[in-house]
Amino acid sequence: MVVSAVRGPGVNQMLDDEDSGRNVDAIYRRHLVLVRGRALRILGNRALAEEVAQEAFIRFIGRRCRLGEEDNPAGMLVRIVTNLALNMLRDAKRRRELLEESGPDPEAGRPGGLAPEELLLLRQVLARVPQREARVASYYYLDGMEHEEIAALLGTHRRAVGRTLDKFRARATRLLANGKERAAS
Amino acid sequence: MSDDVFRQNKPSPGCPSALALSRYVIDDLDPDAARRIDEHLQSCPPCRTQVEREREEVEVARTAPVPPALAAAASRPRRAWLPWSLTAVAAAAAVVVLSVWILPGTTPRPHDTTRVKGALALSAALLRDGELVFEQRDLAAVTSLRAGDRLRLRVTGVGSGHLALTGCDPSGCQVLFRGPVPAGGAIPVGVRATAGESRIEVTACPDATRLDRALANPKNPPESCRRRSYPIRVDQNP
Numbered sequence: 505m506v507v508s509a510v511r512g513p514g515v516n517q518m519l520d521d522e523d524s525g526r527n528v529d530a531i532y533r534r535h536l537v538l539v540r541g542r543a544l545r546i547l548g549n550r551a552l553a554e555e556v557a558q559e560a561f562i563r564f565i566g567r568r569c570r571l572g573e574e575d576n577p578a579g580m581l582v583r584i585v586t587n588l589a590l591n592m593l594r595d596a597k598r599r600r601e602l603l604e605e606s607g608p609d610p611e612a613g614r615p616g617g618l619a620p621e622e623l624l625l626l627r628q629v630l631a632r633v634p635q636r637e638a639r640v641a642s643y644y645y646l647d648g649m650e651h652e653e654i655a656a657l658l659g660t661h662r663r664a665v666g667r668t669l670d671k672f673r674a675r676a677t678r679l680l681a682n683g684k685e686r687a688a689s
Numbered sequence: 690m691s692d693d694v695f696r697q698n699k700p701s702p703g704c705p706s707a708l709a710l711s712r713y714v715i716d717d718l719d720p721d722a723a724r725r726i727d728e729h730l731q732s733c734p735p736c737r738t739q740v741e742r743e744r745e746e747v748e749v750a751r752t753a754p755v756p757p758a759l760a761a762a763a764s765r766p767r768r769a770w771l772p773w774s775l776t777a778v779a780a781a782a783a784v785v786v787l788s789v790w791i792l793p794g795t796t797p798r799p800h801d802t803t804r805v806k807g808a809l810a811l812s813a814a815l816l817r818d819g820e821l822v823f824e825q826r827d828l829a830a831v832t833s834l835r836a837g838d839r840l841r842l843r844v845t846g847v848g849s850g851h852l853a854l855t856g857c858d859p860s861g862c863q864v865l866f867r868g869p870v871p872a873g874g875a876i877p878v879g880v881r882a883t884a885g886e887s888r889i890e891v892t893a894c895p896d897a898t899r900l901d902r903a904l905a906n907p908k909n910p911p912e913s914c915r916r917r918s919y920p921i922r923v924d925q926n927p
Contacts, residue, residue: 529755530821536750537743538711545698545707558756565762575812575825578717582708614707615742616700616735626695648699649706657708676694 531577532561538578539585545614545646546589548627556592560585579657590638593631617648629676637672640665700735710736714743717823719830809846809915811891816841828889834923836884844874847893847915851900855890856880862890864904882923892916 539560543553563584564577613620626645630638643649643657644665651669655662699706705713705726712718713726730737811828814821816839825843834840844852853867854876866878870893880889892907894900894914903910910916 527821528759531824532755532759533750533753534715534747534821536753537746538708538715538717541707541711541743558759561756561759562762565759577824578712578715614698614700614735615738616704617698618696622696623698626698629695643706643708644697645695646698647707648697648704649708653706653709673694680694 528565531564535561535578535581539581542582542647543585543589546586546593546627546630546642548623552592553589556585556588560588563588582657586639586642587635590630590635590642593627594635594638614648618645625680629679632679633672633675637668637675640668641672641676644669700733703729704733704736705729707739710739711743714740714747720832809844809891809893809917811889811917811919812843812845814841814843815839828919831919832922834882834921836882836923836925838882838923840880840882842876842880842889844870844876844891844893847874850893850895851897852891852893853900853904854878854880855892855904856887857890858885858887865889867900867904882921884923884925887921887923888918889921890916890918 536557540553540557543556543560544550547553547556560581564581567580567584613623618626623646630642630646633641640654640658643654644651649657651662651665654665658665709718709722709726713723716723718726730740812825813828813831814824815826815831815834816822817835817837828842831840842854847870850870851868852870854865855862856865857863865880866876871877892900892903892910892914893916894903894911899911899914903914903916907916
């Protein structure tokens with residue numbers, strides 16, 4: 505028989521492993537780089553990205569304890585860490601630390617992607633727009649995701665993603681123009 | 690978009706997203722998406738660099754200590770349902786039942802069918818060499834296994850009734866599990882793969898009697914039963 509059932513203690517052991525701490529260890533180790541990388545792209549600061557990533561895993565496990573296992577752990581973790589990192593970016597005290605006092609982490613960039621100054625400017629805008637626009641714009645600009653990929657992740661329609669990005673662009677254009685005016689005066 | 694307020698953070702517009710590359714590195718993409726990235730990497734040095742960098746980080750993370758706060762969160766007792774969730778589910782169920790029973794010209798026969806929640810399907814968690822490779826992947830997307838791999842299967846698309854899980858190879862079929870649909874759909878037996886061509890079948894019926902008939906005569910099962918078959922190729926462990 506090519507496929508055979510595993511019964512008895514072996515099965516119990518396997519199920520116990522998956523339902524207990526070992527499964528949590530496996531999820532953490534498997535997704536850590538993905539989750540931390542997402543936080544790093546938003547925050548541009550490795551230490552804060554580590555902090556946010558750990559909080560995201562704790563919230564993910566808490567959610568799993570309440571609601572059961574996720575069909576798509578990576579997607580859920582990305583949504584959680586995105587919200588946490590954007591909240592941190594928008595927090596006034598953290599914002600100063602992230603965007604004004606310390607320079608961007610060179611490892612936060614992607615080979616061939618945006619330059620550190622461009623990333624800093626983008627983060628400054630993300631910190632000042634409504635949360636929903638910041639979320640969608642961060643997927644589009646920081647991660648380079650296309651409308652359909654974002655829509656699938658968020659469980660929405662790609663046209664809704666497009667509309668949110670249009671609003672973000674209009675708001676970002678105004679913010680950047682105001683910034684230039686202030687700098688000129 | 691050339692007149693966009695910002696550029697996208699990737700080498701060129703045709704490159705995969707950073708998230709897709711991260712999911713590629715941990716083997717979390719469906720086979721078609723993974724193949725597209727394979728092809729892209731052949732001609733894109735910056736994306737290749739990113740993938741190599743993440744692979745190294747993933748290798749380090751494989752032995753990373755799990756933060757104590759996370760271990761503590763995982764050891765808290767699991768609460769499957771909160772009272773308010775139960776109330777909400779009961780209310781939703783009542784609406785569904787009512788909307789079925791008040792349809793004109795129909796005679797409800799609630800015991801004639803399995804309760805359907807979508808297409809009958811199996812998803813799998815794969816354990817390889819003691820490591821969890823993936824969780825809850827559609828079994829249809831699991832195209833190749835290695836001998837010794839262990840699968841934990843979950844059935845979706847059926848809320849009640851009886852089901853059977855059957856493993857087949859050219860020499861015949863063997864029932865791996867049969868019984869009432871388990872809570873949450875989690876099949877309470879693991880499946881171990883040995884090398885060769887095989888298939889896993891799941892059959893769902895409203896009750897044990899009809900399930901018996903479906904298994905005894907798989908080519909002509911009762912109308913109220915549903916079946917789905919998944920071809921599986923198992924390679925020798927390298």
